[in-house]
Amino acid sequence: xxxxxxxxxxxxxxxxxxxxxxxxxxxxxxxxxxxxxxxxxxxxxxxxxxxxxxxxxxxxxxxxxxxxxxxxxxxxxxxxxxxxxxxxxxxxxxxxxxxxxxxxxxxxxxxxxxxxxxxxxxxxxxxxxxxxxxxxxxxxxxxxxxxxxxxxxxxxxxxxxxxxxxxxxxxxxxxxxxxxxxxxxxxxxxxxxxxxxxxxxxxxxxxxxxxxxxxxxxxxxxxxxxxxxxxxxxxxxxxxxxxxxxxxxxxxxxxxxxxxxxxxxxxxxxxxxxxxxxxxxxxxxxxxxxxxxxxxxxxxxxxxxxxxxxxxxxxxxxxxxxxxxxxxxxxxxxxxxxxxxxxxxxxxxxxxxxxxxxxxxxxxxxxxxxxxxxxxxxxxxxxxxxxxxxxxxxxxxxxxxxxxxxxxxxxxxxxxxxxxxxxxxxxxxxxxxxxxxxxxxxxxxxxxxxxxxxxxxxxxxxxxxxxxxxxxxxxxxxxxxxxxxxxxxxxxxxxxxxxxxxxxxxxxxxxxxxxxxxxxxxxxxxxxxxxxxxxxxxxxxxxxxxxxxxxxxxxxxxxxxxxxxxxxxxxxxxxxxxxxxxxxxxxxxxxxxxxx
Numbered sequence: 001x002x003x004x005x006x007x008x009x010x011x012x013x014x015x016x017x018x019x020x021x022x023x024x025x026x027x028x029x030x031x032x033x034x035x036x037x038x039x040x041x042x043x044x045x046x047x048x049x050x051x052x053x054x055x056x057x058x059x060x061x062x063x064x065x066x067x068x069x070x071x072x073x074x075x076x077x078x079x080x081x082x083x084x085x086x087x088x089x090x091x092x093x094x095x096x097x098x099x100x101x102x103x104x105x106x107x108x109x110x111x112x113x114x115x116x117x118x119x120x121x122x123x124x125x126x127x128x129x130x131x132x133x134x135x136x137x138x139x140x141x142x143x144x145x146x147x148x149x150x151x152x153x154x155x156x157x158x159x160x161x162x163x164x165x166x167x168x169x170x171x172x173x174x175x176x177x178x179x180x181x182x183x184x185x186x187x188x189x190x191x192x193x194x195x196x197x198x199x200x201x202x203x204x205x206x207x208x209x210x211x212x213x214x215x216x217x218x219x220x221x222x223x224x225x226x227x228x229x230x231x232x233x234x235x236x237x238x239x240x241x242x243x244x245x246x247x248x249x250x251x252x253x254x255x256x257x258x259x260x261x262x263x264x265x266x267x268x269x270x271x272x273x274x275x276x277x278x279x280x281x282x283x284x285x286x287x288x289x290x291x292x293x294x295x296x297x298x299x300x301x302x303x304x305x306x307x308x309x310x311x312x313x314x315x316x317x318x319x320x321x322x323x324x325x326x327x328x329x330x331x332x333x334x335x336x337x338x339x340x341x342x343x344x345x346x347x348x349x350x351x352x353x354x355x356x357x358x359x360x361x362x363x364x365x366x367x368x369x370x371x372x373x374x375x376x377x378x379x380x381x382x383x384x385x386x387x388x389x390x391x392x393x394x395x396x397x398x399x400x401x402x403x404x405x406x407x408x409x410x411x412x413x414x415x416x417x418x419x420x421x422x423x424x425x426x427x428x429x430x431x432x433x434x435x436x437x438x439x440x441x442x443x444x445x446x447x448x449x450x451x452x453x454x455x456x457x458x459x460x461x462x463x464x465x466x467x468x469x470x471x472x473x474x475x476x477x478x479x480x481x482x483x484x485x486x487x488x489x490x491x492x493x494x495x496x497x498x499x500x501x502x503x504x505x506x507x508x509x510x511x512x513x514x515x516x517x518x519x520x521x522x523x524x525x526x527x528x529x530x531x532x533x534x535x536x537x538x539x540x541x542x543x544x545x546x547x548x549x550x551x552x553x554x555x556x557x558x559x560x561x562x563x564x565x566x567x568x569x570x571x572x573x574x575x576x577x578x579x580x581x582x583x584x585x586x587x588x589x590x591x592x593x594x595x596x
Contacts, residue, residue, distance in 0.1 A: 078115025101528025103236020
């Protein structure tokens with residue numbers, strides 16, 4: 001089958017990411033003798049530099065990995081929690097009925113930095129200085145700025161000048177937005193990382209040095225600077241000025257944690273995802289629903305496949321709205337939601353015509369919770385945000401709210417170690433830059449509800465239900481595949497299509513990525529202003545007029561997107577004989593796979 005680029009294969013190591021520089025940086029670490037964990041950390045920090053409009057060190061990152069030496073597959077949760085002062089009453093007292101989609105008040109504890117260092121300490125082999133060196137180099141000496149980054153900064157230039165001036169020195173060099181393709185530097189961020197390396201010191205074990213850097217971040221100069229800045233009242237998406245709630249104490253109390261993945265079996269494969277503090281189980285539910293519908297006998301290139309996938313995802317995402325939340329705070333009936341019997345009962349709702357109803361399943365004992373959750377659904381009055389990517393908003397002025405995006409990274413080394421991670425948040429378009437540190441805070445608190453009694457209701461110390469959702473899959477018990485994509489609520493929808501094409505269609509990774517994509521906007525968005533677009537789906541025009549016409553005849557309210565515009569999927573795979581593969585989408589002409 002023709003593909004836009006060759007699928008990378010080899011035996012030494014492979015990397016796929018959403019930026020070609022990052023893929024090369026991670027591959028360079030493998031070449032110097034590092035393992036997949038070292039490479040992923042180096043790549044993760046470099047993503048903060050070369051895709052600054054899509055992720056930052058004060059954002060968040062869920063990581064799935066397989067450690068070949070320990071023969072363990074785990075989740076590392078780099079999703080920070082709500083500050084101690086972040087209560088529903090506080091927001092209500094501010095006259096807010098939703099957490100704004102931007103500004104200091106929407107920040108939770110930064111999770112990405114501590115997660116990356118925890119991964120390096122426990123599973124890597126290199127020192128912090130070694131893995132941070134490429135990111136520091138690009139921040140200090142510059143990198144060709146992505147056109148998308150230049151556009152994102154230009155969109156908020158006036159806001160940076162008037163409302164969030166702490167970032168103007170970095171993001172508006174010479175008082176003007178930088179041009180795409182020109183050399184762009186962030187020496188303040190470089191200095192922050194250099195100081196963290198210095199505070200790690202040279203004495204003691206590698207692990208002790210990494211922990212000293214973690215301490216400097218969580219309880220030292222970084223936490224102190226964030227604590228002081230968060231007290232400032234600044235403009236946010238509500239149209240009013242609010243101070244942040246995040247404190248140094250919040251940062252000191254939190255650290256990244258390990259947990260077992262949530263899994264589902266599908267045609268000889270075991271798919272591993274984060275728990276219901278993320279949206280990952282939606283993909284598992286969708287696979288089980290489609291299996292109950294006999295998807296193995298369906299033409300994956302036909303209209304019926306698109307129809308069934310959209311309808312299955314409507315049901316799975318309805319359950320996300322009704323049941324998913326931080327399991328440390330909310331009872332989530334995951335065993336029932338991922339049972340074959342439940343999938344069969346839910347699949348019976350799928351008809352030949354499209355549904356425009358939001359229909360969560362009813363698990364006994366959860367009836368009142370489901371009814372309360374459905375009462376929060378808001379139908380979109382404008383399609384401006386719905387058809388976008390759907391990550392945290394990029395501007396704090398209501399008339400110009402724009403969707404953002406995020407980044408992704410996959411690594412497999414010659415020993416069989418695997419890492420897949422989806423970093424996001426902490427970018428200068430949705431939060432003011434912290435003076436003296438060179439990065440912005442995240443805005444993940446916008447994913448909480450301010451209605452009590454829901455699994456996603458705001459509470460101090462609680463994780464927001466993130467959309468960040470990398471995937472690791474085992475084939476017949478053997479760790480085999482990692483994949484992911486930016487894209488907010490669409491992440492698991494696009495990954496579902498990739499997995500079905502690979503598992504049932506037998507396609508190569510690159511072939512599966514190159515084919516057209518689609519996704520549903522039927523359910524409430526995870527992001528401010530949290531609206532749903534019942535019955536609406538987006539489909540790439542490359543599916544063709546005949547397919548699009550047939551789907552419309554079946555009741556799907558389609559928005560036709562340009563070809564090569566949906567998703568930024570990357571993937572990597574390891575065969576039973578040790579041969580490695582990697583692939584990256586051609587969409588946006590930015591993602592790249594490398595290896596040998």
